Amino acid sequence: MNFADALRRVEPAAEIIALGTVRGLDTTLIPARGYPLELIPPVPLSRKLNRALLQTPVRLRDSVRAAGAVLDHARAEIVVGFGGYVAMPAYLAARRRGLPVVVHEANAKPGVANRVAANMTTHVFTATRNVRLAHAAAIGIPLRRAISGLDRTVLRDTARRRFGLRPDGPVLLVTGGSQGAEAINGAVSGAAATLRANGVQVLHISGQGRAVEVPDGDPPYVVVPYVSEMQYAYAAADFAICRSGAMTCAELAAVGLPAAYVPLPMRGGEQRLNAVPVVNAGGALLVDDADLDPAWIETILIPVLTDSQCIAMMSARTLARTPDAGDVLTRHVLTLIAERRASAP
Structure with a gap:
C-alpha cells in the first residue's frame, strides 16, 4: 500500500x-x-x-x-x-x-x-x-513517508515517552513482524534478567496472539502485541532484533537502525539473502534461527548493545538515503x- x-x-x-x-x-x-x-x-x-x-x-x-x-x-x-x-x-x-x-x-x-x-x-x-x-x-x-522521512534523533524523546521507556540508556527493539516470531520472543524474553543487569531497556513487539511474560523490573522491559506506527518504535530504539523480510530490511536501512537479523528458515533462504548486503557492510549481525537462544543474546548481542561507539558505527553503515x-x-x-x-x- x-x-x-x-x-x-x-x-x-x-x-x-x-x-x-x-x-x-x-x-x-x-x-x-x-x-x-x-x-x-x-x-x-x-x-x-x-x-x-x-x-x-x-x-x-x-x-x-x-x-x-x-x-x-x-x-x-x-x-x-x-x-x-x-x-x-x-x-x-x-x-x-x-x-x-x-x-x-x-x-x-x-x-x-x-x-x-x-x-x-x-x-x-x-x-x-x-x-x-x-x-x-x-x-x-x-516506504511510508513517516519512515522514509524519519529523523530518529528528533523523535527519540517523544517515542520513548510513548512506550514508557527512559530517555537515557540503550533500547533494544524486538519484533517478529505482525504475526510475531516464537524463536525471537523466547530468546529475548529468556535473557530479560541479563539485559536488565546490563542496563538495556527493551521494547518487545510480541505479535498479536503471542504471549510474552516478563516480570516487572528496572530498567523497563515493555511488551506490546502490535505497533501500528512503527516510526515511533524505530525512533525509540538503538538496535533491533528481527526477521529479515524485504520491507523490514528496507525500513531499518532508511532510518539507520542497526539490527541482528534472524532470517525465517524457509525454502530458498530468501530472508537470509535480504540481510546479506547490510551484514557485509558492517551494519547488522546475522544469526540462524536455530542458533538464537538466551545464551546468544547474553554473549553476542549484549556486548554490542552496551557499546555506544559500536552502535554508532553500525548505524552509519546501515543508513541508506535513496530517492x-x-x-x-x-x-x-x-x-x-x-x-x-x-x-x-
Missing part, C-alpha cells in the same frame, strides 16, 4: 483497487489504509508432486477469471504487481486484456510470479541491483497510462 499512497499524493483522484486473498492480513491491513479490496482465490504453488500441485492449473484458471472480472468492472488501465499469491492471476488477466503490467520485486530472490511476469513486460523494478530478473531496474522499495521508490514507480506508472490513453483510438 505504500505505492498506492505515493500514487495518491500525486494523483488524488486516482482510482486504486487492491487485489488480495483471505490468507494473511490483506482483509485487515488494506481496508485500514483506506483502499477497496477485492478478493480472488489464492493459487499457492506446491513444491511436491501431490494432489495440490495437480489442481494448480484449475485453481489458476479460476483465479485468473476472478482477477479479470475485477479488472473489467473497474475498467482498469494498468496492473502493478508485487508478487505473491494474487500476482500471477492478475498478471495473466492483464495480459489477456492488453493492459500494461508493471512488476516490482522487493526480495533478493524473486518469486515465481515475478520471474514469469518479467518475461511478459519490460516494466520491471527491483529493490537492489543484485536481483536477477529480466528487464530489471533497481529503485529500492516504496523515494514510491515516487519513482508512480512517475513510471502515470507515464504508461498517459501513453496508453494517447494511443487509444
Whole structure:
C-alpha cells in the first residue's frame, strides 16, 4: 500500500483497487489504509508432486477469471504487481486484456510470479541491483513517508515517552513482524534478567496472539502485541532484533537502525539473502534461527548493545538515503497510462 499512497499524493483522484486473498492480513491491513479490496482465490504453488500441485492449473484458471472480472468492472488501465499469491492471476488477466503490467520485486530472490511476469513486460523494478530478473531496474522499495522521512534523533524523546521507556540508556527493539516470531520472543524474553543487569531497556513487539511474560523490573522491559506506527518504535530504539523480510530490511536501512537479523528458515533462504548486503557492510549481525537462544543474546548481542561507539558505527553503515521508490514507480506508472490513453483510438 505504500505505492498506492505515493500514487495518491500525486494523483488524488486516482482510482486504486487492491487485489488480495483471505490468507494473511490483506482483509485487515488494506481496508485500514483506506483502499477497496477485492478478493480472488489464492493459487499457492506446491513444491511436491501431490494432489495440490495437480489442481494448480484449475485453481489458476479460476483465479485468473476472478482477477479479470475485477479488472473489467473497474475498467482498469494498468496492473502493478508485487508478487505473491494474487500476482500471477492478475498478471495473466492483464495480459489477456492488453493492459500494461508493471512488476516490482522487493526480495533478493524473486518469486515465481515475478520471474514469469518479467518475461511478459519490460516494466520491471527491483529493490537492489543484485536481483536477477529480466528487464530489471533497481529503485529500492516504496516506504511510508513517516519512515522514509524519519529523523530518529528528533523523535527519540517523544517515542520513548510513548512506550514508557527512559530517555537515557540503550533500547533494544524486538519484533517478529505482525504475526510475531516464537524463536525471537523466547530468546529475548529468556535473557530479560541479563539485559536488565546490563542496563538495556527493551521494547518487545510480541505479535498479536503471542504471549510474552516478563516480570516487572528496572530498567523497563515493555511488551506490546502490535505497533501500528512503527516510526515511533524505530525512533525509540538503538538496535533491533528481527526477521529479515524485504520491507523490514528496507525500513531499518532508511532510518539507520542497526539490527541482528534472524532470517525465517524457509525454502530458498530468501530472508537470509535480504540481510546479506547490510551484514557485509558492517551494519547488522546475522544469526540462524536455530542458533538464537538466551545464551546468544547474553554473549553476542549484549556486548554490542552496551557499546555506544559500536552502535554508532553500525548505524552509519546501515543508513541508506535513496530517492523515494514510491515516487519513482508512480512517475513510471502515470507515464504508461498517459501513453496508453494517447494511443487509444
